[in-house]
Structures are given as structure tokens and as C-alpha cells.
Amino acid sequence: MVMSNNKEMKYHLAGQFEETRFEKSHNVIFENSLEASKLVASEIAQLIKQKASVNQKCVLGLATGSSPIKVYEELVRMHKEEGLSFSNVITFNLDEYWPMQPDDIQSYHHFMHEHLFNHIDIVPESVHIPDGTIQPEEVYQYCVDYELKIKEAGGLDFQLLGIGRTGHIGFNEPGSHYNSSTRSITLDHITREDAASDFLGIENVPKRAITMGINTIKKAKRVILLAWGVNKAEVIQQTIEGKITSQVPATYLQEHTNATFVLDKEASSELTRIKSPWLVSxxxxxxxxxxxxxxxxxxxxxxxxxxxxxxxxxxxxxxxxxxxxxxxxxxxxxxxxxxxRTITGWPGGKPGADDSRRPERSTPEKKRVIIFSPHPDDDVISMGGTFDRLVEQGHEVHIAYQTSGNIAVSDDDALKFAEVFKLFDPNSNNTENIISSILNKEANEIDTLEVRKLKGGIRRAESLAATRYLGVPDDNIHFLNLPFYETGKVKKNNLSKEDIDIMCALIEEIKPHQIYAAGDLADPHGTHKVCLNSLFEALEVLKNQKYMNDCWVWLYRGAWFEWQPHEIEMAIPMSPDQVVKKRHAIFYHQSQKDKVMFQGNDAREFWVRAEDRNKLTAEKYRNLGMADYAAIEAFKRYFF
Structure with a gap:
């Protein structure tokens, strides 16, 4: 069941769960992670208040990572706006990288203070986070003492969890024993891959961590595990429907009598009752x-x-x-x-044709089109063939790069360009400063503004080279540089009115008949989701404008996942020559080739992923009985 009514949500989150022949753990599915996070925060707040009313401490086990961020934001809001006090709260964090300095931006100590502790009235002495600076010979005793502190506090009243793709909870990697306690552990390679974007490369990710054990977590009186996004769907299915095994440590939660998995629709998509409900009832x-x-x-x-x-x-x-x-x-x-009828070679509509059974309208024959690209390459990676068709068929195509993409340019590439600049102007202080900044950059240090401008300029030049190759005039290329992105860090700011205003201004200027946007929420560093939200909010602002009555929005997926055949509403077949042309357009983004900084859990280069994905979609269509195409790009319409 997908929750929407608040009263229903509260009942089902804490209510009884009847095991089915497939599902072995209580789980609740929500329309989106924000809705779910607010409900979880509400349960935590009620527990804190209930404990305070009888003059007791509330002992919380807390998690890090992207999953609990909105929970912490809501708790902070409750503190500031509703007077929720944390003065009676004691916290124990699940884990920390080792070795790790507490003030490093990747440390969980930094994460917890940035997202929660710096904004509430918790007593500093009540905060416990594993110490990543502990000496090797002291780690064992430190872990024993951490367990004793939890016991002395009265045990965990509530434990908040995320889940890794290996099925880890905390840093309890595959092979962890059900009776394990707080200890030092070696991180799985997949876990380190998933953390690579935060550390600007897997080589910078620590190989060890300190983590609470499975037994420690299982002793908590209440456990809630959060999972968002399609990239968690497979491990969620294994955890909820599979047998208990040390190879998927989260399956141990099947034995907990008060544990709930809180999921969004995407994370639940592989559960039998969602994927094939006719097998259930x-x-x-x-x-x-x-x-x-x-x-x-x-x-x-x-x-x-x-x-x-x-x-x-x-x-x-x-x-x-x-x-x-x-x-x-x-x-x-x-x-x-x-x-x-989803298949068409005319993404902008076929002039003079009966369009009653085609995905797009035949009129107007020449459409104004905006392709929104979160990063300066998503346009060609995700829909390069469709992009090419739209231009060839005479539509007025505009490309809007929503972010600069500067953080994805390596220091080596930036240094190479800076040294070329120096050859032409040896006396430039600005160039010398850039070179010095790159060469003397400390680990985890944020790039200077000048270096970020250089890296953004590299992405801009690559984008212009690709769009010129596909025949789009430079005047139709728009670099929006949405402010939320321009932090110089992997962590971005929240979407602001300024971001929405920039989006609205472009749409109002062009008055498009078609908008294409990235609907790929599996992007490992979250930029796609924020960019999509910026479009949705802009559409909400503009929807009553007359020209918006003629605007259709098509969502493409990015480099990680594709729409499934039952979701596809427009399928654009590609010839072998178009596949090669798309590949060449991607190659213009040279800084993203060979050494991709944010490739997630897939070692293939983006152009290989794109081709494989498009070929797989064509193969699925062929297996269903359609014609045998070289490749297909897929789209789903969004109604606003």
C-alpha cells in the first residue's frame, strides 16, 4: 500500500504486520521520501516528548548518508518552529570511517553536526560518534567501551538505519555475524565505490571503519530502516523477501519484533507485490x-x-x-x-500525419524545444539520437545546461588547461594563481573560485563543441549555472527561489512546445533530482500561462537506468549510423571520458553505458515482437 493520508500513515507505520508468503519484514511504501521522512521524524519527536514527560532520557541510534537527511531537517524544523527540545536526548551514531579526522568534510562527525547537532539544543556530552582518530592498538578497547556506554544509557530506544547496496546496515558488511558488537571492520569494495563521489575518487575512501554490530542494532527497542530510489530496489527485495543470511546483513532485521522498512515507490519496485502483484492477490x-x-x-x-x-x-x-x-x-x-504506437521516428511529431495514434502532435510542424540537461553532457548521453532527430527535422532546439558541472572536472585536466593558457600569456598572475592553487591543494580542500571557473569553462567549451557537431546554433545554448550547485562541494544547497526564477525566465523567453528533462533519480550525487524538482516547481509557477497549454514535457532517463517497456510512451529508434553519431557527440565531453569522477557503481564509461542501455531497450522491444532496431531511446510524458 502506498501511503498518502497522514492518519493512515501513522497507523501503518507503527501498526501490526501480517507476513505474506513473500514478505518477511514490516514495510510501508510512500509516494516520495520527503513525505516518509516527515512521518519518521514525527515518530522520533513523539518518543522524545513521551520520555521527557516522565523525566527519562531518550536514547537514539542515528545513521548518516543521504537517506536520513530529510528526517534531520524536519527534526531541526520542529526544534526551531515547534519548540521540540533535545535536552533529554542521548545519541549514539552507528559508525565512522577509520582513520578519519572529525573536521574532515567526509567524516560522519562533520555530517551529524552539519545536519543536526549544530541546530538543536542537545547537550554536547550526550552526543556519541565513533572516533576515527583512535590509535590502532586502542581500537578494540574503544569499541568495548562504546558498547558499555550504550548499556549504561539504558540501551537504544530507537535506531534509525539506512541500507547499502551490499545489504549492510551501519558498516556491517556481508559476512557479519548476527551476534557481532561494536568493532573495526574492513569495508566492502562496493561500499567504497558508492562513497567514491563524496571523496572525489575511490582511492581516497578509507578501507576501514568502526561500526556498531548486528547484535547491538537488534537490541534497539524500535528500528526504522529508510531506503530511497531505484538503486536500492534490488537489495530491498533481497532483504524483505529473501532468507536470513550473513551475505545480506539487513536480513537479520527479519527477526526483530518492532522493525519497519520505510520505502519510497522506487525502492519498493522489485518487491513482488509491486513488481508482479497478480502473484500476490x-x-x-x-x-x-x-x-x-x-x-x-x-x-x-x-x-x-x-x-x-x-x-x-x-x-x-x-x-x-x-x-x-x-x-x-x-x-x-x-x-x-x-x-x-509508442515507436516513432518523429519525436517532434510527423507533419501532415494522423497523430491520433502517435506519441506526439503533428502541429505545429516546427516546434520550439528546450532540452534541459542537469550536467553539461546529459543531453547527448541520454537522448543524443533524439536530439539529432529534432535538429534534422527542422525544430528550433534549445539546450539548457542547468549546472556548470565544474566539480566533475579533475585537477589534472584543469592543470592541463591552465598550463596551456600560461603558454599564451606567461605573465598572467591569474593563471599562475590557478596553477598554484591546484598544485598546493590539500586533501578535501574546496577549489578556489578561479579554479571552479576554469573547470566550469572546460565543461562549457565541451558542450558547445558537441552541440555545434549536432548543428545547434550557439545562440540556442543556455548555461543556467543554477546557484544551488555552486558550492564547490559534492554537497549542494537546497533549491531556492533564485533557481526557480532562472528556470522560469528561460521557459517564458522561449515559450516551448516541448520540454525534455532528466527523470533519472538514480543519479548517485543527487543533482538530477534537484534539477528535475527545479523544473517541476517552475512549471507550477507558469502552468496558467496561455502558452503552457501547448507545452508537453517528456522525461528521459540518464546513464544509470532506463524506463521499463510498460512505462515508455515514446520510443525513438536509432540506426547504426545514429548510434555512432551519438557516440561522437559524447566524445566531445573529453573531461568526462576515460576517468569519470562520479560514475557510481558502474565502471563503464558513459558512452558505453548509453549504447548498452539503448541496445537493451531495442532488444526488449524485439523480444516483445517489435521490429529489430539497433537501439532505442525512451521517454515518458509528465503531466503538470
């Missing part, structure tokens, strides 16, 4: 669910849609769909035709 067969089920069935039995039989439907829990539709023959044709 009777369904209300919406058109989208019919497509999802039939595409799933086609893949399951290895047959194209038009070859599915009544027997296939009945054997895989879909007999009720046949009862509703009459026969597999008619249903197969209906779904086959619906899928076929």
Missing part, C-alpha cells in the same frame, strides 16, 4: 498494469506478445485478466498495438 487491472503484466509474462515464458496463450496466462496467476478481457488473442493484439 487479486488486482484492479488498469491499462498500465495490463501492459506491465503482459510484458512480464512475455519475458517469463520467452515468447513475443502475439504468441502468448490462455495457458500461459493461467499458469502465471493472470487468469482474472483473461476473465476480464475475454481471450488471450484479443488481449495480445490490443497490447501489441499499444506498444507499437
Amino acid at each position: 487479486s488486482c484492479v487491472w488498469t491499462e498500465e498494469l495490463k501492459k506491465k503484466a503482459i510484458f512480464w509474462l512475455s519475458d517469463k515464458v520467452g515468447k513475443p506478445i502475439l504468441k502468448l496463450t490462455d495457458k500461459d496466462y493461467n499458469e502465471y496467476g493472470m487468469s482474472s485478466l483473461l476473465v476480464e478481457e475475454g481471450s488471450s488473442y484479443e488481449l495480445n493484439i490490443k497490447i501489441f498495438n499499444a506498444l507499437q
